[in-house]
Amino acid sequence: MSKTPDQFEVLRARVAAFAAARDWEQFHNPKNLAMALSAEAGELLEHFQWLTPEQAARLPRAAREEVALECADVLLFLLRLCDRLDIDLAAAAKRKLVINAKKYPVKKSRGRATKYNKL
Amino acid sequence: MSKTPDQFEVLRARVAAFAAARDWEQFHNPKNLAMALSAEAGELLEHFQWLTPEQAARLPRAAREEVALECADVLLFLLRLCDRLDIDLAAAAKRKLVINAKKYPVKKSRGRATKYNKL
């Protein structure tokens, strides 16, 4: 009886194999990967920068697929960065949700986008 | 016999519940979420900006945990953005890996960081 493989681990391994096959470990240090991730986040921004919030919420099908692939790029670099730093990304996300729940108590935060340090 | 729950789905649902409990759907349109994601990517950059690549590769334990939590922030906004756009993030990442394999053939790309359109 086999366990369903964890999708984070599946993707991490695929990205690592992709880089290894191209001998790209030499470029994939954490500093460079943080830059690449941020550059991809910038490409994501570009899709939305001139849209109204309403337009952004109902993207045409083709634009939505372009955005999906930009999101993929961000995730792939994020997984690669975490791999190089020995960070378990899904576990870190769970730790952060616990921290966020304390930073943004429901009572104080309901309906307000105020940053925690100004609540 | 229960299937292991997919961790992307687990996290997506937790982030959605977190936002719903705080009535934050009103702020979480894709335009705003792309901005928040990019701002978090900027915070990640800040950790590495003055480090040499060598220093970045061997972060002290405390700095590594700070970076892990920044990575978590990026992931949480990415999951939220995909949720609002009905994008399956893990599936998009797999599609993108297939595209990347064509853009960067092993033979042409080995040992070179050249962008696909200049290969």
Add this chain to the structure above:
Amino acid sequence: MSKTPDQFEVLRARVAAFAAARDWEQFHNPKNLAMALSAEAGELLEHFQWLTPEQAARLPRAAREEVALECADVLLFLLRLCDRLDIDLAAAAKRKLVINAKKYPVKKSRGRATKYNKL
């Protein structure tokens, strides 16, 4: 009769002196400066991410000063980056305006935010 000093040159020199006094040239290579600039651009985003376009257009006085100082940070790193690369920033901006005028002819671009390669 003295010429009014160029404000770009005034600021470039002040930033350079600031860095030299602190022996920061060792950190200020173009790669690091591009990261620092992008991190500051991310801080700028943070001010606007949860605001409606209308709210963003009428910032309270205190928020506007915070934004002004973030804009200043972006400019200071931009000047420093250009200094390290021997780029005349104001001249580059003029060259870029000429290029943009060709990329975005008034007739084709009027009232449309479409990117030049899709016009």
Add this chain to the structure above:
Amino acid sequence: MSKTPDQFEVLRARVAAFAAARDWEQFHNPKNLAMALSAEAGELLEHFQWLTPEQAARLPRAAREEVALECADVLLFLLRLCDRLDIDLAAAAKRKLVINAKKYPVKKSRGRATKYNKL
């Protein structure tokens, strides 16, 4: 006897005229401009992400011109953003330099890239 025109003002006015001729004021609210600026900062990153700090410091001529034009894009959106918010960018930069001098006293900061709140 005419005063040398201030280059910040010259560029601000040219960018404003460029936008007005294309009826782009409708897109140029501060939220959108902050996004566009950050997307351009991401394009700047892309030029440096796989370079060593040493390679980044001695860009070939063609790459340097590409970087110059990316820097120009950042400046043009920065000027436009400040224009829409009635911020005097050069004056803000001078205020920020004064603040930075207090945040980073020479004695404490010499030779160290430590952030002011950890000095």
